[in-house]
Amino acid sequence: MKALTWQGDRDVRVEDVPDPEIEQPTDAIIKVTSSGVCGSDLHLYEVLGAFIDPGDVLGHEPIGIVQEVGTEVTHIRAGDRVVVPFNISCGHCYTCRKGLQSQCETTQVHEYGTGAALFGYTELYGQVPGGQAEYLRVPQAHYGPIKVPEGPPDDRFVYLSDVLPTAWQAVEYANVPDGGTLLVLGLGPIGEMCTRVAQHKGAGQVIGVDLVPERLMRASGHGVRVLDLEDHDDLPQAVRELTDGRGPASVIDAVGMEAHGAPIGRLAHKLAGMLPDALARPVIQAAGIDRLSALHMAIELVERGGTISLSGVYGGAASPMPLIQMFDKQVNLRMGQANVRRWVDEILPLLSNGGDPLGVDDYATHHLPLEQAPHAYEIFQKKEDGAFKILLQP
16 A cells, blocks of 8 residues: 655655554554644654654544454444544543543553554654555554544544544643633644634633734634734733733643744744743753743743643653742643543534534645645645645545
């Protein structure tokens, strides 16, 4: 079959690889019809090459048609249309029963002390072949795949694999009071979806911060109050003016350790420059301004007693934090990989009842054949050609 493989920094190629086969009675084989390109894929493209090998198959946002199932898979069968969550979870272990499927004890990668295995990612998360391919072997298929209705285009359901549950969890973790203010740092696919989810769930004022004009325009088009960092040399002051001098009740950091050179990396650089010198200096010296500046800015912006939710991915093992400021402000902090299956029952009805309250039908800016995947990664990393969300179609 054809699949997108990692070959080195900024080097991904579509190659012939062996067709997947049923290996365990809890496996399924899926014929992929669409697979998203995620910001986390850019970490492999630029940053995390030390933990991935040439030839590894990428991708963790697939939807497709079931081709074959193992003997212990009963809730789906050949011919069903399914979305595959990006994390691989068993559904019956201690953490899965707690709704922490991203920590599944059955698929934890004990060699590295990490949580549940992920599709199309690194040795740190199991090195399981991913879904930017014609076919995908799905471990733990007795639980993971989400059966969705036939008929609507893939765009209607594919985001259940990652974007929707990640944004939903980020908003849940942000604990936005009814009618309260939420600020989202970074308006990429996850951050922008966070603003939509927050509006749907009853947030009052939703503020979005970015510096890519197309992203700002996209968010403002559905009622988000946007702040262009290019226009604000003092972001905290601009935010205080919109929030009665206190700051927002909740902040979502959807930036994380964005891949080097991407506009969100530039956003992080600019955010670092807005921090007070006492905070910016250790960020620059000890961690690099493209790693922690968004988080430090979130701590600076949130109101006293407010909540910060991290959906952006961080990878530092010993990242310096301004604990004196966090303690003084009584900041609440929640984070983690999305527990996809935990949120599906709340999200799926919004996609299945005829309406489109979260705007998924036109969320993707590009639909490209799998053969053009290297081009897709390049324009997504550089944010060229208006690339915001790309779906690959084998």
